[in-house]
Each structure stands twice: as structure tokens, then as C-alpha cells.
Amino acid sequence: MTGKTIEELNPGDSAHFTKTVSESDIYLYAGISGDLNPAHIDHEYASNTFFKARIAHGMLSAGFISAVIGMKLPGPGTIYREQNLKFLAPVHIGDTISATVEVLEIDPERKIVTLATRCFNQDKTLVLDGTALVNPPRKR
Amino acid sequence: MTGKTIEELNPGDSAHFTKTVSESDIYLYAGISGDLNPAHIDHEYASNTFFKARIAHGMLSAGFISAVIGMKLPGPGTIYREQNLKFLAPVHIGDTISATVEVLEIDPERKIVTLATRCFNQDKTLVLDGTALVNPPRKR
Amino acid sequence: MTGKTIEELNPGDSAHFTKTVSESDIYLYAGISGDLNPAHIDHEYASNTFFKARIAHGMLSAGFISAVIGMKLPGPGTIYREQNLKFLAPVHIGDTISATVEVLEIDPERKIVTLATRCFNQDKTLVLDGTALVNPPRKR
Amino acid sequence: MTGKTIEELNPGDSAHFTKTVSESDIYLYAGISGDLNPAHIDHEYASNTFFKARIAHGMLSAGFISAVIGMKLPGPGTIYREQNLKFLAPVHIGDTISATVEVLEIDPERKIVTLATRCFNQDKTLVLDGTALVNPPRKR
Numbered sequence: 001m002t003g004k005t006i007e008e009l010n011p012g013d014s015a016h017f018t019k020t021v022s023e024s025d026i027y028l029y030a031g032i033s034g035d036l037n038p039a040h041i042d043h044e045y046a047s048n049t050f051f052k053a054r055i056a057h058g059m060l061s062a063g064f065i066s067a068v069i070g071m072k073l074p075g076p077g078t079i080y081r082e083q084n085l086k087f088l089a090p091v092h093i094g095d096t097i098s099a100t101v102e103v104l105e106i107d108p109e110r111k112i113v114t115l116a117t118r119c120f121n122q123d124k125t126l127v128l129d130g131t132a133l134v135n136p137p138r139k140r
Numbered sequence: 141m142t143g144k145t146i147e148e149l150n151p152g153d154s155a156h157f158t159k160t161v162s163e164s165d166i167y168l169y170a171g172i173s174g175d176l177n178p179a180h181i182d183h184e185y186a187s188n189t190f191f192k193a194r195i196a197h198g199m200l201s202a203g204f205i206s207a208v209i210g211m212k213l214p215g216p217g218t219i220y221r222e223q224n225l226k227f228l229a230p231v232h233i234g235d236t237i238s239a240t241v242e243v244l245e246i247d248p249e250r251k252i253v254t255l256a257t258r259c260f261n262q263d264k265t266l267v268l269d270g271t272a273l274v275n276p277p278r279k280r
Numbered sequence: 281m282t283g284k285t286i287e288e289l290n291p292g293d294s295a296h297f298t299k300t301v302s303e304s305d306i307y308l309y310a311g312i313s314g315d316l317n318p319a320h321i322d323h324e325y326a327s328n329t330f331f332k333a334r335i336a337h338g339m340l341s342a343g344f345i346s347a348v349i350g351m352k353l354p355g356p357g358t359i360y361r362e363q364n365l366k367f368l369a370p371v372h373i374g375d376t377i378s379a380t381v382e383v384l385e386i387d388p389e390r391k392i393v394t395l396a397t398r399c400f401n402q403d404k405t406l407v408l409d410g411t412a413l414v415n416p417p418r419k420r
Numbered sequence: 421m422t423g424k425t426i427e428e429l430n431p432g433d434s435a436h437f438t439k440t441v442s443e444s445d446i447y448l449y450a451g452i453s454g455d456l457n458p459a460h461i462d463h464e465y466a467s468n469t470f471f472k473a474r475i476a477h478g479m480l481s482a483g484f485i486s487a488v489i490g491m492k493l494p495g496p497g498t499i500y501r502e503q504n505l506k507f508l509a510p511v512h513i514g515d516t517i518s519a520t521v522e523v524l525e526i527d528p529e530r531k532i533v534t535l536a537t538r539c540f541n542q543d544k545t546l547v548l549d550g551t552a553l554v555n556p557p558r559k560r
Binding site: 019034036037058063066071080081085 | 141157159165168169172173174175176177178179180185189197198199200202203204206207210211216217220221222223224225226227
């Protein structure tokens with residue numbers, strides 16, 4: 001079970017993972033991460049914020065990017081080096097988030113691949129934007 | 141319940157959150173994020189990798205940073221703008237991770253605060269390094 | 281804590297367990313099992329399928345049968361040998377599923393009991409049908 | 421996102437999913453399914469059973485088969501018709517289970533594919549054996 005090696009990757013290659021974000025995702029993630037910010041778990045508080053409702057943790061959507069990188073592109077064996085994230089729009093309970101990963105640049109000498117990493121909601125709103133640097137798995 | 145406003149923050153202010161990473165944290169996070177990479181959930185596979193054992197998702201440690209920002213510094217009401225992450229060392233089951241957040245720069249005009257965000261394990265090894273940009277909560 | 285021995289069982293004996301299937305049941309089960317099929321976790325995808333909405337994993341309902349066998353009939357100490365399952369109708373979020381187990385045949389020589397195992401929803405629709413073979417617990 | 425159609429499948433095609441079974445998997449599954457049989461969640465009781473330790477629910481391993489069918493072979497869009505299961509050996513906390521699915525027979529008229537479904541532990545012991553009947557997804 002090995003992902004794609006640097007030789008098997010080309011600029012423009014892409015993969016994605018889609019999930020509807022549930023209340024239980026947010027609550028479990030709150031418990032795991034320790035981020036019990038009332039914006040995520042307090043309906044009364046959240047109703048009085050700019051967003052008018054509880055929102056998902058930005059890092060929860062970032063995890064979907066990690067899922068694509070670790071499972072599909074490049075996939076198992078990848079070493080995750082860096083990830084830059086811009087949180088652009090809130091994710092609400094019931095939103096369906098698609099994380100997409102696309103190969104931007106390949107540096108064969110340093111064995112590093114730059115990926116465009118983005119999350120969109122069901123309305124095609126870009127909720128998370130960024131880039132990642134990874135070392136793809138080596139040939140077996 | 142409101143965090144610190146930009147007027148209440150000073151460079152050098154810091155806060156942290158510490159948690160021992162359990163197998164169940166990793167397994168639940170795998171399920172929530174969809175990142176079922178065998179490095180995280182397959183002991184036999186992971187034993188044959190460079191890291192010799194199952195490791196936590198890098199984004200799991202990143203969540204602890206989010207916890208400090210959302211809960212303590214600046215705390216509730218903060219808008220999370222950007223997060224840059226460098227994954228420097230693996231986190232194993234049973235490692236105790238301290239996420240620390242420190243105020244680096246304050247831009248009163250743009251209402252933006254730059255934070256140094258780091259995670260250390262129990263041996264003081266820096267496992268995750270980066271910076272975050274946030275808008276602290278406004279005065280009520 | 282011991283279940284019923286083969287001597288204590290009679291054809292027609294029955295027991296059941298009922299649970300309303302929540303979104304969090306489905307999401308947790310997806311994470312535990314690794315079955316992140318979009319029919320279960322992607323509302324947008326599922327809306328365009330024959331079933332028009334996210335559905336529960338068939339194996340989730342099968343677990344309710346296991347609960348009746350392991351907890352009630354025959355109960356603790358039972359060895360689960362075989363289970364045949366026919367998935368007959370979808371289970372949606374919010375459906376209330378009753379798993380029923382009934383003694384069909386008793387083979388005292390081989391110490392094997394055949395059970396009818398069925399799951400119904402709140403409208404009495406048979407969603408799962410099958411039979412199980414078990415060894416009831418021995419006398420203590 | 422669609423799995424393989426019946427035309428794209430051939431006898432002998434196979435796929436698998438591997439996971440190390442954790443205590444938290446068993447505990448969460450107990451909670452979801454309602455199967456709180458002491459063999460799964462009571463260490464003291466389980467220490468005095470034939471298996472000498474808490475064991476996983478047989479249906480938990482069956483879920484890994486469902487994961488392969490729903491995610492890989494045939495994959496998204498498959499309708500799960502029947503599953504026969506023989507529970508052959510116990511699964512303990514820490515065992516690494518590989519669920520394998522292999523195409524046995526293809527019936528193009530009835531649009532039904534018969535799959536061999538098996539789970540092995542890290543010692544190649546067959547812990548679960550059976551067959552499944554599925555309708556692969558149609559051409560789009």
C-alpha cells in the first residue's frame with residue numbers, strides 16, 4: 001500500500017474528499033483538540049455572534065485536506081512537511097465540504113512537491129485556501 | 141465570555157494547552173477527518189515505516205494550537221485568519237504535547253495579531269512550528 | 281452474569297433491542313469501520329442517489345442483532361458462529377430500528393441454536409432479515 | 421465518484437482494508453450497537469472466559485468488509501444485498517485485521533456479483549469468512 005512517487009506525479013494532478021460536517025464531528029473534534037470555544041459548542045453564545053450559529057473549527061476542514069494527502073495524493077508513505085492555511089469563510093453544521101488537492105510544482109532534487117489545498121462548501125464558496133509541501137513516498 | 145481585545149494584548153504574552161495523545165484520540169480523529177492513512181491506524185504497516193510505530197496526524201497537534209487561540213489567547217471571539225504549520229517531528233501514542241501560543245506582533249490598524257504557535261513533546265522536542273494571524277475580539 | 285443455556289431455550293423465545301439511529305451513530309460507525317462511502321457521509325452526493333438522502337451502513341443495523349444475541353438471547357457467554365444477512369430496505373437518519381431475535385431450532389447434540397434475526401423500522405418495514413447460529417453458554 | 425460497474429469487474433479482482441483494532445474501537449462500537457456484552461467491555465469477566473481477555477465484536481470485523489465493498493470493490497454506488505458471515509477466531513485488542521474482498525462470480529443478467537469476503541489477523545489466521553452479494557453501480 002503505497003502512494004504515488006515523485007516520478008508518478010504531474011502538475012495538475014488532483015484528488016478530493018467530501019464530507020457533510022455533522023454536529024457530532026464538531027463535538028468530537030472539540031473534545032479531542034480541547035478547543036471548546038463557545039463558537040463551536042454553545043448554541044446560545046453562537047446565536048449572538050456575527051455568524052449567527054455554531055461553526056466548525058477551521059482545523060476540522062484542514063483535516064479533510066490531510067485526508068486527501070494521506071490517502072490519495074500522493075497517498076500512503078507521504079511525509080507532510082508544511083501546510084499554510086487561510087480560513088476564508090465559516091463552515092456550519094450540515095455544510096458539505098470538498099477538500100481538493102492539486103499538484104502545483106515538483107522539485108525532483110529536493111524531492112518536494114507543492115500542492116494547492118482548498119476546501120469548498122456545497123455552494124462552491126472557498127472556505128479554506130492554502131498550499132502544502134510534501135515528500136512523496138519513495139519507490140519500493 | 142470574551143477573550144482579550146487587541147488593546148489588552150502585548151508582545152510576549154503566552155498561553156498553552158497540554159494533552160497526552162491517546163490511541164483513541166488518533167482513531168477518533170481518523171474517523172472524523174477521513175484520514176485513515178495506515179501510518180495512523182495500521183500497527184503492522186507502521187512498524188515497517190521510518191517511524192517504527194503508528195503516529196498521530198500532524199493536524200491533530202495543530203488542533204491543540206487552535207484550542208489555545210480559541211480558549212485563551214486571545215480567546216473567545218477571536219477570528220482565526222491564517223495558520224502556517226511546519227511538521228518537524230512525529231507524535232506517537234502516549235506522547236504529551238504542549239501547544240504554546242505567544243504574541244509576536246500587534247498591528248492596531250489592521251486589527252491583526254501575529255502569534256508564534258508551537259507544539260513540543262514531553263522531551264521538549266519541537267514537533268510543530270508556525271505562526272498564526274488572528275483578529276482579537278472587539279471591546280463589548 | 282450468564283445467558284441462557286441450551287436447556288433453558290425453547291423455540292419461539294424472543295427478545296429485542298430498539299434504537300433510533302442518529303447521524304452521530306452513522307458518523308462514528310463510518311470512522312470505526314473505515315466505511316466512508318459517500319452514501320453515508322456526503323449529503324450532496326446522497327441527495328442524488330436512489331435513496332435521496334444519507335443512509336446508515338447496513339452493518340450498523342446488523343450490530344443491533346448482535347446486541348440482542350450477546351445481551352439477552354441467549355446472552356452473555358454465547359459463542360456467535362454464523363450470521364446471514366439480507367439488506368432489504370435503507371435505514372435513514374432518525375429511523376427507529378427494532379432488532380428482534382427468535383429461537384427457531386435447537387440442536388442439543390451439536391449444542392447449536394438457530395435464531396431468526398430481523399430488523400424493522402418504525403413503520404414495521406423489514407429492513408434486515410437473516411438467521412444466526414450460536415452456541416449458548418454452558419451451565420455453570 | 422463512482423465504483424466499478426459490472427462490466428469493469430473480473431473474477432479474481434480483489435481489494436483490502438487493514439486496521440489495528442483499538443480498545444476505543446470496541447468501546448465506541450459497544451456504545452453505538454448497544455452490544456455491551458461483558459466479553460467486550462468487562463476485563464474481569466473476560467479474563468475468566470475461554471478467550472482470557474476482552475475480544476472485539478464479530479460485527480466490528482464485518483464492518484471492515486463493508487468498508488472495502490463500499491469504498492473500493494465495487495465502491496461507491498454499490499447496493500449491498502446479502503452477507504454471510506462465519507466467525508472463526510477471536511479478535512483481541514491490538515490485533516491488526518485485514519479485510520479482503522475478491523470477485524468470485526458475475527451474473528450479468530441479474531446484475532449480481534458474488535464476492536468472497538474474509539478477514540485475517542496479523543498472523544494470517546482467518547478470523548471471519550463469508551460471501552457477499554452486491555449490485556455494482558450502473559454506468560453513468
